[in-house]
Amino acid sequence: MGALKIVVTVKQVPDPNSTLALEADNSIARDKEVVLDPGDECGVEEGLQLKEAHGGEVILVCMGPERAKDAIRKGLSMGADRGVLISDPQLAGSDALLTARALAAAIRAENPDLVICGTESYDGSTGMVPPMLAELLGVPQLTVAKKVEVDGANLKIHRQTSDGYQVIESSMPALITVTAAIAEPRYASLKGIMAARSKEIKLVSLSDLGVERSESVETIQGMSDAESRKSGKVIEDDGSAVDQIVKMLSEAKVI
């Protein structure tokens, strides 16, 4: 196989460095400070590196409101070739399965060799969309990759495990999910930012994709602040700190 056609899924999320704001209906105030998901930046970077090594095309596929164009634009300024934004009022509040169905329809139209996803989004953290996508696309999944190699039509990854890694091999087309360890995302150059302005972002709706909205079977009943621990004692180390820690360790019966 020669040139690679690569789709990278990208998502716009609340800026991890900003204060979160939830609306009354428990949706995220995405108009506040939103960014391309940092995990997806790594996916874009890996896609670009594979393209640089093997030739081909990197297409960003995103689902979100129209302002999610900014997230796609960020990836385009890093060097991706073009973008597809699935935007439809009917997708508001969509669950993982509807999200995966919409993404799968848009990706199927591109017929890529390789789909790259982050392992999980920063905001939802469900990690469910990639395996659902793989199933809907009918391709194998190679997940939690910290290293990816493409050799002809074959794909090999190092999958991060709790005590090391697994080597996983597959033919393409395939879907991979990547960790932050895969590649340090590049900064967009001024030239890249300028070039991104004229790159295509195709806007598609659910009906364009032939996807019917399904009702979410999971409903949010309420949202509350996470239980916080009671704060204890804070002391300046005046030389007695070690004694106090030892006392606490003894009380906890670990020494």
Next chain:
Amino acid sequence: MARVWVYAEMSGGTVAPTTLELMTKARELGEVEAIALGAGSKSAAITLGKHGAKVVHVNEDSAFDDFVAEPATDALAALFKQQAPDLILFGFTPDSRDVAGRLAARIGAGVISNAGDVVAEGSGFLAKVQYFGGAKVASMRADGRPAIVLVRPKSFEASESGGTAEVRQLEVSIGDASRRSHITERVVEASEKVKLEDAKVVVGGGRGMGGPDNFVLLENLAHELGGAVGASRAVVDAGWVPYSMQVGQTGKSVRPGVYIAVGISGAMQHTVGMKASKVIIAINKDAEAPIMKMADLGVVGDALKIVPALTAAVKAKKA
């Protein structure tokens, strides 16, 4: 009574600890059947029975160990056709996530992922899910049949209820189409003396340690306490220590007797993985660091001085 399935994650021929946590919860929710696939699944049925499974569906085909997600999805989907449960529980672990997502898409089921708890409510189930790196908790209702819920490891404590499961062979044919993503090698990098997830004491290090070389101070302390060393995402991303040491949202969840956070500011990303620890001790230069507000004892000072002194004091106390 609700019919509950637990997907038993197998690791190296034995059932994963997080599965036994799920079993302990599952038996509160209904009549439990477990599905164990791959090498060791028949002997795992004994353990699963002790933890409350009435029936364990097994199949020892090596395809379950050698190929990612697809053979297991085939098996679960085949069983699902015969007898649909009300709830399917999976651990929120990479291996189980691979299977849960594929299964949900195949049978068209809704999923609640990354849950910290699940309870029966009316005709459905209610799951507590952390969002935004753990800052918010959503109560989510799952009314679909089946409801698929993935629960974070260490959300419950595993305990045996006694009992023997009926073992049933799960018949499924695994075609070539499901033998694509092939695990060809398993490499163990970290030979941990004490497993981080199981350690009674965890010494966690962050940026405040100054650099990777200083982590030896934490190892010495952990050694004296019979514990393990963990780390924040920041230092893992910086390459100071391997990912296997990461504690937090995208790393491991721990709930030791004592967690000593050294030079860790306490970002939500980290604390979601350790805030269930019984006692938290923080050592940090910054009195305003978020970790200080959740620690039972916060020490404002120089970690590089305090940690070696503490190690010596612990050693002296033991002697």
